[in-house]
Amino acid sequence: MNGHAFRRGAASRAPAIRGKILLVDQERCDGCAKCAEACSLFHTGTSDPARSRIRILGLENHQLFAPSTCQHCETPFCTEACPTRACHRDEESHAVLIDPEVCMGCKTCIVACPFGAPTFDELEGVSIKCDYCQGEPQCVAVCEPGAISYVFSDENNLRRRRRHGLKVYGWRHAASPGE
Amino acid sequence: MSYLYGGKILRVNLSRREARFVPTDRYASKYIGGRGTNARILYESVDVDTDPLGLENVVCFGTGPLSGTTFPGCSRTDVMCKSPVTNLIGNASVGGDWSAELKYAGWDHVVLEGKAEHPVYVDIHNDAVQIRDARALWGLTTYEAHEAIRNELGPDVKIIGIGPAGERMVTFATIHSNIGNSASRTGVGAVMGSKNVKAIAVRGTQGVGIADPKAFLEASLRAHNTIRASKYYEEFHTIGLTLYEKACILSGLEGGGDGHANVPPSFDERFDYYSMFEKHCYKRTGCTGCPVHCMEAYHVGGLGSTVMSCELYPQLSYEIRNADPYFHYWLVMTCQKMGIDSVSTATIFQWLMELWELGIIDSTITGGINLEWGNKDGVKELFLRIIGSDGIGAVVAKGMKETADYIDARVPLDRRYDKSSYWWAMQVNNNPMYGVNPRMHGMALAYAVGRRSDCIQDLDMVEVDIANFPVYPEMSEDEKKRLTDEEKALAERVSGKIGAGDLDGYQGKAEMTHDQGITTGLPDMMGTCKWHTKWLFMDIEPENYAEALSAGTGREVGVQELITASLRLRNVERVLECKMGRRRENDTIPEKEFGRPVARGFWKGKIGTDRKEFERMKDEYYALRGWDAKTGIPTVETLLQYGLDDMVEDLPGRGGFGERRPVSEGDDAKLPDLDGKKERDGGSRETKTATR
Numbered sequence: 108m109n110g111h112a113f114r115r116g117a118a119s120r121a122p123a124i125r126g127k128i129l130l131v132d133q134e135r136c137d138g139c140a141k142c143a144e145a146c147s148l149f150h151t152g153t154s155d156p157a158r159s160r161i162r163i164l165g166l167e168n169h170q171l172f173a174p175s176t177c178q179h180c181e182t183p184f185c186t187e188a189c190p191t192r193a194c195h196r197d198e199e200s201h202a203v204l205i206d207p208e209v210c211m212g213c214k215t216c217i218v219a220c221p222f223g224a225p226t227f228d229e230l231e232g233v234s235i236k237c238d239y240c241q242g243e244p245q246c247v248a249v250c251e252p253g254a255i256s257y258v259f260s261d262e263n264n265l266r267r268r269r270r271h272g273l274k275v276y277g278w279r280h281a282a283s284p285g286e
Numbered sequence: 287m288s289y290l291y292g293g294k295i296l297r298v299n300l301s302r303r304e305a306r307f308v309p310t311d312r313y314a315s316k317y318i319g320g321r322g323t324n325a326r327i328l329y330e331s332v333d334v335d336t337d338p339l340g341l342e343n344v345v346c347f348g349t350g351p352l353s354g355t356t357f358p359g360c361s362r363t364d365v366m367c368k369s370p371v372t373n374l375i376g377n378a379s380v381g382g383d384w385s386a387e388l389k390y391a392g393w394d395h396v397v398l399e400g401k402a403e404h405p406v407y408v409d410i411h412n413d414a415v416q417i418r419d420a421r422a423l424w425g426l427t428t429y430e431a432h433e434a435i436r437n438e439l440g441p442d443v444k445i446i447g448i449g450p451a452g453e454r455m456v457t458f459a460t461i462h463s464n465i466g467n468s469a470s471r472t473g474v475g476a477v478m479g480s481k482n483v484k485a486i487a488v489r490g491t492q493g494v495g496i497a498d499p500k501a502f503l504e505a506s507l508r509a510h511n512t513i514r515a516s517k518y519y520e521e522f523h524t525i526g527l528t529l530y531e532k533a534c535i536l537s538g539l540e541g542g543g544d545g546h547a548n549v550p551p552s553f554d555e556r557f558d559y560y561s562m563f564e565k566h567c568y569k570r571t572g573c574t575g576c577p578v579h580c581m582e583a584y585h586v587g588g589l590g591s592t593v594m595s596c597e598l599y600p601q602l603s604y605e606i607r608n609a610d611p612y613f614h615y616w617l618v619m620t621c622q623k624m625g626i627d628s629v630s631t632a633t634i635f636q637w638l639m640e641l642w643e644l645g646i647i648d649s650t651i652t653g654g655i656n657l658e659w660g661n662k663d664g665v666k667e668l669f670l671r672i673i674g675s676d677g678i679g680a681v682v683a684k685g686m687k688e689t690a691d692y693i694d695a696r697v698p699l700d701r702r703y704d705k706s707s708y709w710w711a712m713q714v715n716n717n718p719m720y721g722v723n724p725r726m727h728g729m730a731l732a733y734a735v736g737r738r739s740d741c742i743q744d745l746d747m748v749e750v751d752i753a754n755f756p757v758y759p760e761m762s763e764d765e766k767k768r769l770t771d772e773e774k775a776l777a778e779r780v781s782g783k784i785g786a787g788d789l790d791g792y793q794g795k796a797e798m799t800h801d802q803g804i805t806t807g808l809p810d811m812m813g814t815c816k817w818h819t820k821w822l823f824m825d826i827e828p829e830n831y832a833e834a835l836s837a838g839t840g841r842e843v844g845v846q847e848l849i850t851a852s853l854r855l856r857n858v859e860r861v862l863e864c865k866m867g868r869r870r871e872n873d874t875i876p877e878k879e880f881g882r883p884v885a886r887g888f889w890k891g892k893i894g895t896d897r898k899e900f901e902r903m904k905d906e907y908y909a910l911r912g913w914d915a916k917t918g919i920p921t922v923e924t925l926l927q928y929g930l931d932d933m934v935e936d937l938p939g940r941g942g943f944g945e946r947r948p949v950s951e952g953d954d955a956k957l958p959d960l961d962g963k964k965e966r967d968g969g970s971r972e973t974k975t976a977t978r
Contacts, residue, residue, distance in 0.1 A: 151493070154496060167465060169583075249507070252570070
């Protein structure tokens with residue numbers, strides 16, 4: 108299937124994952140679900156949010172949304188629970204991955220994860236979760252409001268910290284030119 | 287399954303409680319999808335004597351091939367039925383998240399036929415279709431009903447449905463996707479209400495197949511970047527159309543009707559929705575897959591949350607001279623909760639208030655309601671009565687013509703200045719007009735020839751821009767002049783006529799209107815948003831659609847093929863309109879608007895549409911479309927040119943309109959063989975139906 112060829116093509120690229128984290132800023136998310144469409148298109152070759160590695164939680168009547176995906180925990184419950192070690196931490200990239208060749212579809216990782224990140228792909232019969240798209244997260248590329256960012260861990264939440272500083276310490280006037 | 291399409295059209299017969307499917311291939315090659323396929327389905331389903339609120343009418347919900355993909359703005363659902371307002375084509379488009387979900391469930395279109403015995407809602411979960419009891423939901427607002435269905439079926443279902451106004455068949459009722467998104471015009475909500483259907487809930491997990499995912503993703507990203515690089519993107523993405531609408535008001539473009547000739551300057555000073563935007567807008571929001579985010583999400587303590595954009599700002603505030611932004615907010619929010627069209631509401635209120643000012647109507651007609659300009663209590667009272675179809679509200683809810691008849695029957699002729707009160711109504715074929723002024727030439731033409739008797743589809747936005755730039759807020763004089771000149775050059779380039787950018791002239795207006803008609807037809811068929819095209823100064827071109835379709839379907843799709851499809855679509859609609867009785871003389875604007883200059887604002891005392899020149903513009907437009915200049919009916923040659931051979935027999939002189947056998951519902955034989963093949967109905971099958 109074309110989708111698989113696409114995925115293999117992407118995998119051959121050099122990973123640039125170590126030290127980077129995927130962060131969501133729920134204040135910015137507007138629920139457009141482009142992240143889920145791009146994610147599923149990249150991984151499965153079909154535009155199908157039900158098979159996406161990233162999901163949108165929504166409170167539609169208040170237009171409040173939050174993207175939810177794997178946090179790649181330092182002490183992941185999923186790897187602890189996985190009986191076949193399909194769910195493992197990749198030494199090279201430091202990401203938590205599920206090897207579809209080894210996964211037996213027991214869904215234990217889904218039960219174990221406290222954030223509800225892994226989901227089950229019925230068509231392929233394996234658990235799926237975010238793998239940072241081999242270093243180029245598609246969700247970040249298409250996110251228009253900038254709610255999802257892929258940054259080095261020391262850069263996390265710079266924007267929010269900066270905004271907080273401007274507000275709380277009264278730097279807003281100093282920061283705007285000409286005043 | 288063919289790529290990019292779900293492959294099936296769902297036809298739900300509510301009278302017989304059964305569902306069957308028709309393959310999409312039957313239509314897709316010729317009509318692509320969305321509005322194109324809807325028009326064809328409607329053409330086959332309704333006839334000249336179909337009662338819009340009766341059993342025979344159908345409501346078609348259509349997605350396009352790009353719905354639910356990564357292509358920007360992949361969120362539009364096209365809703366089509368016979369309209370209870372105009373008795374012609376009823377058509378509206380809605381964003382939100384429903385269209386994508388329907389594609390993921392494997393369906394391209396949903397067609398509702400017949401009428402349910404009691405209130406129901408349709409539950410589609412991939413291939414399983416159930417008709418569920420909605421008696422408990424009847425009477426709930428759109429917000430509450432959607433929440434209740436989500437509680438019942440799970441948080442992931444996407445819902446499209448009507449509010450209490452639709453249930454009571456108010457002729458300008460709407461169909462709501464999620465908050466802030468509604469298919470508003472031409473009374474589609476009333477038709478859904480007449481079928482006793484509260485909502486359609488969809489959950490899909492099958493996805494949309496794409497032939498070449500990598501090329502498709504690249505085409506999508508290219509389209510995204512094209513939008514990002516567009517002239518207006520930055521503004522629309524940060525403050526929406528708040529400033530643009532302000533410019534429309536300052537220029538005198540927005541706020542049609544005589545009532546506005548003497549708006550006191552003190553009102554212009556007090557009128558300000560911008561402070562509301564700065565104070566209460568907590569985030570920008572948009573539909574599935576959209577990079578523009580044209581809508582503003584508001585929350586006001588004590589009133590609640592809603593979403594506003596574009597026309598909503600000036601309509602229920604400026605048009606009715608209501609200077610209180612919080613009352614305006616309440617009206618808009620209630621419109622959305624109750625499922626009623628705010629544009630029609632505003633235009634009808636404006637008309638009634640004008641009649642009140644002229645002394646034609648008084649409290650004996652309105653049932654004790656005082657309709658002085660800007661009287662909040664009066665507006666609120668009548669508004670609630672319209673939604674509740676109570677007393678005078680029940681009359682107004684039937685539309686402008688019925689209201690005018692009601693008034694004429696009770697007010698003597700001399701008090702009406704020897705005219706029908708309908709003379710003051712701002713309507714085209716009984717459809718209340720937008721606030722946009724038909725005294726601009728291109729706009730007048732767009733109103734007259736528009737597919738649903740309003741201007742939006744064919745509106746020449748370049749003309750709007752040329753009128754707006756001289757008064758655009760927060761812009762330097764040099765910039766204003768530069769941008770105006772740019773737009774004028776663009777108008778001349780597109781239309782190929784010198785002086786097309788001249789607001790006083792009539793040159794090139796027909797060409798511009800024709801060109802915009804082609805432009806906006808394309809996204810409607812694709813299931814994407816027309817705001818991303820040059821209709822609203824974004825740069826998505828037919829080339830982008832061709833590229834995405836080629837990558838998605840694996841079949842080379844040319845630009846010319848798409849443009850031809852757009853032209854074909856308008857001809858299908860036009861034949862259907864003409865069959866329902868529309869002729870050249872119906873393509874017009876209100877009588878009183880001719881020969882009168884713009885009433886207020888920057889262009890006060892200027893422009894104005896001349897009757898004779900207007901008819902000449904129509905001649906030009908019909909010639910471009912290939913329609914008969916005398917009647918406005920597409921010619922036989924035009925139909926043959928676009929491969930609509932089977933419609934030729936419907937033209938007058940070839941069997942004529944209305945002479946054909948009226949089609950009965952659920953009749954398989956009525957579906958023609960478009961490919962000339964004798965093909966069965968894709969295995970018409972019973973889908974499980976259940977009641978709870």
